Amino acid sequence: MYVYESGDATTYTLLKGPAYTPPTGLIRDPSVIKHTDGHYWIVHTTNWTGNTIGFARSKDRVNWQFVANHTLPTTGLARTWAPEWFVDEDGSTHVIVSLDTTNTYTFRPHLLTATDRTLRYWTSPKPLAGLDRSNYIDTFVVRHGGTYHAITKQETTKYLEHAVADRLTGPYTFTGTGDWAGWGSWREGPALVRLPNGGWRAYFDGYAEKRYYYSDSLDGLRTWTPIRQLPGLTGFARHFTVLRENA
Template sequence: MKKLFYTALLLICAILNVQAQAKKEIHLFAYFKSNGEDGLHLAYSTDAYKWTALKNDQSFLTPAVSNDKLMRDPCIIRGADGLFHMVWTVSWKDKGIGYASSKDLINWSEQQFIPVMAKEAGARNTWAPEITYDSQTKTYMIYWATTISGKFNETASTEESGYNHRMYYITTKDFKTFSETKLLYDPGFNVIDATIVKDDKQFVMFLKDETREPAQKNIKMAYSDQLIGPYSKAGNPITGNYWAEGPTTLKTGNNWMVYFDKYRDHKYGAIQSTDLKNWIDVSDKISLPKGLRHGTILSIKEKELKELLKQ
């Protein structure tokens, strides 16, 4: 009887182990290097700490749109249609963003230029676009930072070429037709690099306070009940005494991780939280490919990773 019991127990443990292996999370980091001239780079991780570059850290997609042909700040999400949708910064001074889609992260559609700020004569740039999906409305929101000359003069500065950003957005259901561009977030300061994730019933925005005088240059958070806002007043900084930008997040279990570029220190940082309120620095625990500049993180399947590893 005991032998049967132990045999059954071993069988159950084996099944649970197989299930655990099947459910192992694989995270993919989409990023750029240098000025973004060579295009899309990818790295993966199974523990959210150690990241390994794919394809010997060579580009998966060469930028082809805009005069500058850059691919900075890539953001990739898995759409409700099963496709991977990507947007990126095409230029330092253009009035639009890049877009492409893929079934496998290897073969990409023809790259498109979406002229999101073309109707704003004073628009100086279109930086770090991201995509967030709203499952309730089945709508994608694409959002980015732009400086429009003559607007928000209360926070204008002559520092850093006089850039004075706010967050803008468009929505789409199919990446073929888009809404008109609207203001997404004016926190009362110069803001860039927003990324929005869903936490239970609310949307959480991580953003960079770009204020130069007195210097902020840190990551803060804001909240909204709806993806398109309105978002709350930005909270206190969640990053430390260094300049940080380009936040991206992932959640494993109940654990939140926020990664960001410590760009003045030429290295990457990360903080961790279980409640989105109390954060601990885990920068010394992470390992990322050399020269990685910020982008975004998504989850992929084991079979998708196997194909990427063949490249």
């Protein structure tokens, strides 16, 4: 895992790389938050197959310490991919993870909720209603205007799609399918961050082209600017997240 920072959400400067390698030697899809314990935490995919997700933490965003691999107690679990943090407005901390329970590379987003402040104990995975009817991975959720917005990859068609719900657990209703945002297909690993002007920036991986893109929305995630390549990281980075902090 490499760590970068930016003052404008566009031009990123390397802080350290590699900055973290877990005990298993493999890290994919890292997602980051700043927790109330004062640490930065990442959750990540630990392997190509299996039933665990990995956790590490850092005081300075640069030097990371392994915390634990968490085993998901789910029957038939073959693949546990792309966990993403979501911290709700009430402070509750969640992980949304893509699970293949049929060993057919068919994924459905599931929700885990931390049951204590240490982030070591979690509820059992629960499917996100409305997102569990097809093959979806890389689900990133934000809350905007009291509504939960999920940007998720339709793994069969390779489009990033948009669904909304009144509750984190769903049911979610799709408002944008196919090429609804003009981003094209063969996109994955979406990550959203709030911009200083109140808009949102979406980053995503154009993995077939070996490029990384971004696109902005100024109207509440309804319409988006044409995609642009991310300078400095395109062709190198894969499936990251961005954490905005005040100076």
